[in-house]
Amino acid sequence: MITTTTRQHSLRDHLAGRRTPRAAGSVEHQALLAARLTARDKWLLALLHEHRVLTTAQIQDAAFPSGRAARQRLRELYLWRVVSRFQPFRQLGSAPMHYVLGPAGAAVLAAEHGLEVKDLGYRHDRAMGIAHNQRLAHTAGVNDFFTSLIARARRAPAGEPEALTAWWSESRCARHFGDLVIPDGYGRWATRSRGAAHETEWFLEFDTGTESLAKVGRKLIGYARLAESTGIATPLLVWLPTARREAGARTALARIHSGLDDPRTVPVATAAADLLDPAAPHPSPAETVWLPLTSARADRAGPRYSLADLPGAWPGLAPPADPDDGESGDAAAASPYRLPPPNPVPPRATPNRVARSER
The missing domain is CATH 1.10.10.10 (Winged helix-like DNA-binding domain superfamily/Winged helix DNA-binding domain)
Known part of the structure; x- marks a missing residue:
């Protein structure tokens, strides 16, 4: 009614x-x-x-x-x-x-x-x-960087497997290196091609375009101090939103990089998000988009490298060592219990669970 x-x-x-x-x-x-x-x-x-x-x-x-x-x-x-x-x-x-x-x-x-x-x-x-x-977009962007690598690894051909074997958050990096530098993340990428296994490790600086390029460049000083204190040269990957900003960032980075006591201890490579093909099924930073930084020629046009091949741009770079996740001294006692970093690869579902959770 x-x-x-x-x-x-x-x-x-x-x-x-x-x-x-x-x-x-x-x-x-x-x-x-x-x-x-x-x-x-x-x-x-x-x-x-x-x-x-x-x-x-x-x-x-x-x-x-x-x-x-x-x-x-x-x-x-x-x-x-x-x-x-x-x-x-x-x-x-x-x-x-x-x-x-x-x-x-x-x-x-x-x-x-x-x-x-x-x-x-x-x-x-x-x-x-x-x-x-105010850092929500930045945090989500960093996580998008790593989850896109996981997605690529899940769809890699059986004969050439790929895997993200380590993924540390900014807070975990801060606990380990925060007195010198705070990377946005740390990762390791493992590949196997023609029967040979390769592994790449890196620190990530994820740029959203809100910081001045001079500030981006000055971060290399902290990474140089970290390399000096640990004796390990870990590549630094700088991910930028556009190729235009990448060009400006490379100039700022090269200015600081050339003034370091030993530039070889801070290998740097840059890439821009708009270099990825948006029409590709699963675009990821593993593609051939990385341009190593050379102090003398910051603006050189190439070649660009894939993430797996990037260590070849720095002859003499030592292979990555197993990361130590032990909490140190007073910091561990004064902070909440820290869980070990989760495996970036999800566990395999058992057959009886697949029907219930993936249908």
Whole structure:
């Protein structure tokens, strides 16, 4: 009847409700999660704890076969309060959904390591606080750099496997090197071609175009001090948004690089995001986009190298050593317990789990 209008929402099917914060921390809820969380889910919790925030597309690149499978599983994890999510404001269009570690997920992660949640240094309000952090776009950009490498490795031909074997966050790099320099990330890329294995390590400086080019160049001084103190020459990769900014950055970098006591201890290469083919199925920084920095010729046109071939641009560069993730001295005692860095490669799903979580 016109006098008793039916509201649209009353015609919808019942939707599963989201757990309240108190229910999410209950023993009953933890018991429920024990029967529902897969090894891949728990791996994702460790990844979110390490890298703070990941978008739906990044999570799909890292661990799921399709966008539908990723969205379906993330919705379930959200309803269980294993993850939390937010969608930043965007002037045009819609921003992707961003995910952080949720209260129930933090409890699971802590329990796996025999800890209390407070020992992780986790607080839900702080985890969600990145939604309003001015470095959100930068953090998401750094994570996009690494997850695109994981996606490429997952689709590599069987005869020429590739893998991202290490991925450290900015906060982990700060704990190790923060008295000298704070990289945006640290990574290792392993490849096998013609029966020979190769591995590349690097520090990442991810530029979004907001810093002055002079400040970008001055960062080389900190990396030179780090190389002097450790005796290890680790390549520095500078990722820039456009080829035009890359040209300006190379001039600023070359000015500082030529003035270092030993420029060979700080190998530098630059690349720009607009050098990638947007029409390619899975563009990634592993492609032939890296241009090594030569102090005498900052503006030389090439050749550019792939990530796997980049060490060949610096003759005499020592192969990467196994990174030491041990916390040192007073810093370890004064800070919350630090979990080891999660493996960048998700665990393989068992056959009985595939049908449930990837359908």
